[in-house]
Amino acid sequence: MPESSDVDLVARAQGGDVNAIGALYDEHHESIFRYVWLRVGDRHLAEDLTGDVFMRMLNALPHYRALGLPFRAWLYRIAHNLLVDHYRRNSRRETVSLDAAEARAGDVDPVAFVERRLRVERVAVALSRLDVHQREVVALRFVAGLSLQETAQAMGRSEAAVKSLQHRGLEALRLALSEEEQVIA
Amino acid sequence: MTNEDLLQERLARLEAGEPLEACLDGFPVELAEALRSAGALRSIRFPSRPAERVAAQRASLVRVAQQQQAPVSRKRLTFPSSAPGKQLMNRLVSLPRPAGVTLAGAIVVALIAAALTLSVRQPAGSNVAQDRQAAPNALPATGSPAFTVYVPAVSSVLSAPDAHSAVIAEARGVVEVQSSDGAWAAIGMRQTLSAGQRVRTGDLSAATLLFYDGSRARLGPASEIAIDALDARLDGARVVRLAQSSGESRHDVKSASAAGSQYAVHTPNGAGVAKGTSFHVLVTSNRIARFNVDEGTIAVTHLNVTVNVMAGQSSTVYVDEPPTQPVFRISGEGRVTQIGDVWTIGGRDFLVNTTVGPDNSTTEIVGDPQIGDWVFVEGRILPDDSYFADRIALLHRADENRFAFTGEVDAIGDETWTISGRAVSVNDETDIEDGIALHDLVRVEGIVQSDGTLLAERIRLVETEDGLPFEFVGVVEIAGDETWTISGVEIAIGDHTEIKGDPQVGDVVKVEGHILADGTWLADEIRLVEEDERRFEFAGTVEQIDPWVVSGVHFDTSDRTEIDDGIQVGDRVRVEGRVLDDGLWLAEEIELLDDDQPRRFEFVGRVIEIDPWIVGGLDIAVNDATQIDVGIEIGATVRVSGVILSNGTLLAESITLVDDSLGCLDIAAVVVSFDGERLVLNTGQVIDLTDEIEVFGDLQKGSVVLVRLCVGEDGAIVVVRIIVIHTPPPPPPPPGDDDDDDRSGKVTVCHIPPGNPGARHTIQVDPTAVSSHLGHGDTLGPCGDGDGDEHDEDKHDKDD
Numbered sequence: 001m002p003e004s005s006d007v008d009l010v011a012r013a014q015g016g017d018v019n020a021i022g023a024l025y026d027e028h029h030e031s032i033f034r035y036v037w038l039r040v041g042d043r044h045l046a047e048d049l050t051g052d053v054f055m056r057m058l059n060a061l062p063h064y065r066a067l068g069l070p071f072r073a074w075l076y077r078i079a080h081n082l083l084v085d086h087y088r089r090n091s092r093r094e095t096v097s098l099d100a101a102e103a104r105a106g107d108v109d110p111v112a113f114v115e116r117r118l119r120v121e122r123v124a125v126a127l128s129r130l131d132v133h134q135r136e137v138v139a140l141r142f143v144a145g146l147s148l149q150e151t152a153q154a155m156g157r158s159e160a161a162v163k164s165l166q167h168r169g170l171e172a173l174r175l176a177l178s179e180e181e182q183v184i185a
Numbered sequence: 186m187t188n189e190d191l192l193q194e195r196l197a198r199l200e201a202g203e204p205l206e207a208c209l210d211g212f213p214v215e216l217a218e219a220l221r222s223a224g225a226l227r228s229i230r231f232p233s234r235p236a237e238r239v240a241a242q243r244a245s246l247v248r249v250a251q252q253q254q255a256p257v258s259r260k261r262l263t264f265p266s267s268a269p270g271k272q273l274m275n276r277l278v279s280l281p282r283p284a285g286v287t288l289a290g291a292i293v294v295a296l297i298a299a300a301l302t303l304s305v306r307q308p309a310g311s312n313v314a315q316d317r318q319a320a321p322n323a324l325p326a327t328g329s330p331a332f333t334v335y336v337p338a339v340s341s342v343l344s345a346p347d348a349h350s351a352v353i354a355e356a357r358g359v360v361e362v363q364s365s366d367g368a369w370a371a372i373g374m375r376q377t378l379s380a381g382q383r384v385r386t387g388d389l390s391a392a393t394l395l396f397y398d399g400s401r402a403r404l405g406p407a408s409e410i411a412i413d414a415l416d417a418r419l420d421g422a423r424v425v426r427l428a429q430s431s432g433e434s435r436h437d438v439k440s441a442s443a444a445g446s447q448y449a450v451h452t453p454n455g456a457g458v459a460k461g462t463s464f465h466v467l468v469t470s471n472r473i474a475r476f477n478v479d480e481g482t483i484a485v486t487h488l489n490v491t492v493n494v495m496a497g498q499s500s501t502v503y504v505d506e507p508p509t510q511p512v513f514r515i516s517g518e519g520r521v522t523q524i525g526d527v528w529t530i531g532g533r534d535f536l537v538n539t540t541v542g543p544d545n546s547t548t549e550i551v552g553d554p555q556i557g558d559w560v561f562v563e564g565r566i567l568p569d570d571s572y573f574a575d576r577i578a579l580l581h582r583a584d585e586n587r588f589a590f591t592g593e594v595d596a597i598g599d600e601t602w603t604i605s606g607r608a609v610s611v612n613d614e615t616d617i618e619d620g621i622a623l624h625d626l627v628r629v630e631g632i633v634q635s636d637g638t639l640l641a642e643r644i645r646l647v648e649t650e651d652g653l654p655f656e657f658v659g660v661v662e663i664a665g666d667e668t669w670t671i672s673g674v675e676i677a678i679g680d681h682t683e684i685k686g687d688p689q690v691g692d693v694v695k696v697e698g699h700i701l702a703d704g705t706w707l708a709d710e711i712r713l714v715e716e717d718e719r720r721f722e723f724a725g726t727v728e729q730i731d732p733w734v735v736s737g738v739h740f741d742t743s744d745r746t747e748i749d750d751g752i753q754v755g756d757r758v759r760v761e762g763r764v765l766d767d768g769l770w771l772a773e774e775i776e777l778l779d780d781d782q783p784r785r786f787e788f789v790g791r792v793i794e795i796d797p798w799i800v801g802g803l804d805i806a807v808n809d810a811t812q813i814d815v816g817i818e819i820g821a822t823v824r825v826s827g828v829i830l831s832n833g834t835l836l837a838e839s840i841t842l843v844d845d846s847l848g849c850l851d852i853a854a855v856v857v858s859f860d861g862e863r864l865v866l867n868t869g870q871v872i873d874l875t876d877e878i879e880v881f882g883d884l885q886k887g888s889v890v891l892v893r894l895c896v897g898e899d900g901a902i903v904v905v906r907i908i909v910i911h912t913p914p915p916p917p918p919p920p921g922d923d924d925d926d927d928r929s930g931k932v933t934v935c936h937i938p939p940g941n942p943g944a945r946h947t948i949q950v951d952p953t954a955v956s957s958h959l960g961h962g963d964t965l966g967p968c969g970d971g972d973g974d975e976h977d978e979d980k981h982d983k984d985d
Contacts, residue, residue, distance in 0.1 A: 011518075011561065013250075015551065015561060015578045016551065016578075018247050018250040018251050019391070019405075019406055021246060021247055021250040022243055022246070022247045022357065023357075025242075025243050025246055025247075026243070026357065029234075029239065029242070029243070030233075030234070033234060047234060047238060047242070050242070051242045051245065051246070054242075054246050055246065055249065058246060058249060058250055084749070084750075123226065123229060138226070141196075141223075142223050142226035142227050143226060143229075145227075147200075148193060148196075148197075160189075163189040163190065163192075163193050164189050166189070166192065166193070166196075167188060167189045167192050167216075167219060170192070170219035170220075170222045170223055171218075171219050173222050173226075174218045174219060174221070174222045177222070
C-alpha cells in the first residue's frame with residue numbers, strides 16, 4: 001500500500017474515523033501476520049499477536065506523527081517491540097516449532113497447503129539461526145515487504161547498516177538452509 | 186560499488202518485478218545465492234488466515250476504537266449543547282433514511298470532458314478532503330453497530346463475468362444485496378449482481394462494484410445503491426444506471442465514446458449520466474447531494490439548470506433548488522489561531538457557519554478543536570475569493586506548553602498542590618483520582634500557563650504500593666538493629682521484617698523487600714539460603730550505564746546479559762541475575778519497565794532564557810550530555826525531554842526545535858497564463874517558479890492545479906508544490922484570426938447561458954474575466970462537437 005494512502009487513513013483515524021482504523025487493519029494485517037508467524041513459529045500465537053499489534057497501534061495512534069516515522073515502519077516497530085515483550089515473558093526463548101494445524105476442511109488442495117506450510121516452517125527454522133539483527137532485516141525486507149528505507153526507519157538504523165545486515169543475513173540464511181539440506185527455491 | 190550495494194541494486198530490480206533469472210544475469214557468483222535466497226523468500230506462499238478469524242479480529246479492533254470514541258459519540262447523539270457540529274449531526278441522525286429513490290427530480294451529472302489519461306499524484310490533503318466526506322456516516326445512527334456478516338478484503342484481480350453483471354470486488358463489514366423479491370441477504374467477495382438488485386452497506390462497512398468495462402463504483406458506509414440498468418459492454422453503447430438513495434459513492438468511470446453510452450447515477454431527486462471520469466457523490470439524510478469532481482468535467486443539472494463542474498470543483502444540490510454554482514475546493518491542515526465566525530487555520534481565514542443559514546451552508550466541526558490545535562479543513566472558495574469551511578476536524582491537540590511529571594505529593598490545597606516541591610494549580614476541571622494522600626507518588630499532566638505556572642488537568646496515583654520490589658542473595662556484612670549491609674547494599678529493617686534462620690555476619694542470605702520512594706531498600710524478609718539460591722532480582726532507576734548502577738547498586742554485565750534497547754539514565758528497569766562466588770553481582774537480564782513509571786518529563790514550550798535555561802516558565806538544567814539543537818534562540822518553540830532528579834531538578838537530555846509552521850493548504854485554481862517561469866492563477870495569485878517548488882504535471886494555460894501553500898508562524902506564505910489535476914485538450918483554432926487572439930492574451934471559453942445550455946457558444950474573454958465566467962458554468966476551451974450529444978443524453982435520461 002502506498003505510504004500516501006496510509007497517510008490519509010492515519011489522518012482520518014486520528015480524527016476519530018473508525019472506518020479508517022478498520023482500513024488500516026485490512027491493509028496491513030496479512031503482512032504483519034506473516035512477519036510475526038515467521039518469528040514465533042506458531043500460527044495461532046501469531047494470529048493473537050497480530051491482533052495485539054493492532055491494539056497497540058490503536059492506543060499509540062494519537063501520538064503518532066506522520067512527519068516522523070512512516071506509518072508502515074512505525075507499525076513494524078510496534079510489532080518488533082511486541083515480539084520482544086513476548087520473548088521476555090516467555091522465558092526469553094524464541095520458538096521455531098510451527099503449529100501442526102492441519103489443512104482446514106474445505107481447502108481446495110490439502111497437499112499444497114501442507115507443502116506451503118512446510119516451506120514456511122523450513123524458512124522459520126533457518127531464520128531462527130540468524131543473528132537477531134540479520135533476522136530482523138530479512139524478515140522486514142523479504143517477508144513483510146518493506147523497502148530498504150522503511151526497514152532502516154523501522155529498526156532505527158542507517159540504510160548502509162541495513163544493506164550490510166541484509167547481505168550477511170541472506171548469506172547466513174542460505175547457509176542455514178543448505179545445512180539442513182532443505183532447498184526452498 | 187560494494188557487494189552490499191550490488192546486492193541491493195539487484196534486489197531493487199527484483200522488487201520492481203524483474204524475473205529472478207534476469208536479475209541474476211551477470212551477477213557475481215558469490216552474491217547470486219544471496220539473491221536467490223531473497224527471491225525464494227519473496228515467493229513463499231503463506232497459507233491464508235481463516236476469514237472468520239480475521240473478521241472477528243478486525244471487528245474487535247473497530248469495537249475498541251468505537252469505545253474510545255464513545256464519549257464524543259454520545260455527545261453527538263444526545264446534543265446537550267449547541268456546540269459546533271452537533272446540530273448538523275442532529276439533522277443527519279434524526280431524519281429517516283430514504284427508503285428508495287424518486288426519479289422525478291432532475292439532478293443530472295453528465296460527462297463533458299473525455300476521461301483523462303494524466304496520472305496525477307494527489308497530495309495527502311486532497312485525498313483526505315474527499316474521504317472525509319464519509320466521516321458523518323462513520324458513527325452509527327442509532328444504537329450499536331450490529332455486525333452480522335464479515336467478509337475479508339481481497340485484493341486479487343477480479344473482473345465481471347459479462348457485460349450484464351457486476352462483481353463485488355471489495356466487501357468490508359456488513360454488505361447485503363436485495364433481490365427482486367425484496368429480501369436482503371449477505372453478499373460477499375466475487376459474487377455477482379445484475380440489473381434490478383440493490384446493494385447496501387452497514388455502518389463501518391464498504392463495498393466496491395466492478396463492472397465489465399472496468400468502471401468501478403465504491404460505496405462507503407451506510408450507503409445504498411440500486412442497479413437500474415446494466416450493459417457495460419466494451420464495444421458499442423455502454424449503459425450503467427445506478428440509483429443512490431443514501432450515503433456516499435465514488436465512481437471511476439472508464440471512457441466510452443460510443444454514441445448512447447452513459448454511466449448514470451441517480452440521486453433521490455434525479456439522475457446523473459457520465460461517460461468517463463472520476464467523481465464523488467454524497468447524499469445526506471436530508472437529501473442534500475454534493476458532487477466533487479476529481480478528474481474530467483461533469484455537468485450537474487437540476488430543475489432544468491445545468492452547471493459544469495470540473496476537476497477540483499464542487500457543486501451542491503439542495504432539495505427543490507438548482508445546483509449551486511461550481512466552486513473550487515480548498516483543503517489542508519493547519520494550526521488554529523482564531524475561532525469565531527471566522528476561523529484562522531494555517532494562517533488563512535475561513536468563514537464558518539455553525540447554524541443552517543439562508544443558503545443552507547453549514548460548517549461541520551468535529552472534535553471541538555481549540556486555538557493552538559491542529560485541524561483538517563475542507564471548504565470552498567467563494568466568488569469573492571473568501572474561503573468557506575464545510576468541515577473542520579481535529580487532528581491533534583496542541584502539545585505546546587504541556588507538561589507531565591511524576592512526583593511525591595507534598596501538600597494538597599483547594600487551588601494549589603505541591604508535588605515534589607513544585608506548585609501545581611488545580612481547578613474544577615482538574616481530573617483528580619480519588620484517594621490521593623500526602624506522600625503518595627502521583628503523575629500529573631497539564632498546561633504550562635502563560636505566566637509560567639503549572640495548571641494540572643489530571644493527577645493520577647502511580648501504582649507503587651509499597652515501592653518497587655527487590656530480592657537478592659548476598660553475604661551479610663553488617664547486621665544492626667535498624668539496618669543491615671548485605672553484599673554492600675544497605676538494607677533497612679522494619680517492624681514487619683521477618684528474619685528467618687538466625688543469619689549471622691558471613692552467612693549467605695536471601696533478602697526480599699521494596700525500594701521506597703526515598704530510595705530506601707526496606708526488607709520484608711531475610712533468610713538463610715542454600716548455595717544454589719544465589720540469585721537477585723530488583724527494580725530501580727538507572728543512575729549509570731556501563732558500568733551499571735541501578736538505585737545505588739553496582740553490578741556487572743557480560744556478553745550474555747540481555748539488555749533491552751534504548752535504556753537511558755533515569756529509566757526504571759528490572760535487573761535479574763546471580764551472585765558470584767566472589768560476591769560480585771552479574772546481571773543476566775536488564776529489562777526496561779513500563780514507560781509510565783520513570784520519573785521523566787517532556788513538554789513543548791517557548792524558550793524564555795538560555796544558559797541558564799528557562800522554557801515555558803520552567804527552570805531546566807543541562808549538562809554535557811544534553812543534546813541541544815543548533816540555532817535555538819530566545820522565543821523559539823522547543824521540545825524538552827529529560828529526567829526529574831531526586832531533588833526535583835528537571836535535567837534535560839535533549840532540547841530540540843519544534844516546527845513552527847502553521848500548516849499547509851491545497852487550493853484548486855485555474856492557470857490563466859504561464860510563460861515558463863511565472864504562473865498567474867484565476868485567483869489573481871502570481872507564482873514565480875523556483876527550485877523549491879515541486880511541479881507535477883504539464884503546466885499550461887487553462888490547467889487546473891492544486892497549489893499547496895504552507896504558512897510559517899511569521900505569516901510568510903510559501904508555495905511548495907503545484908499539481909496539475911486537469912489539462913484541457915488543445916483548443917482548435919477559433920474561427921477566423923486565432924493567432925491574433927493568442928497575441929492579445931484572450932482566453933477561449935465555452936459560454937453557457939444560465940438556464941439555456943442549448944445556446945452555448947465559444948467566446949474569447951480577457952484573462953481577468955475567466956474566473957467569473959467559470960463561476961457561472963462556462964468551461965475552458967471551445968464548445969466541442971459533442972456538447973449537443975451530451976445534452977441530448979441528459980434529456981434522454983430525464984425522460985427515463
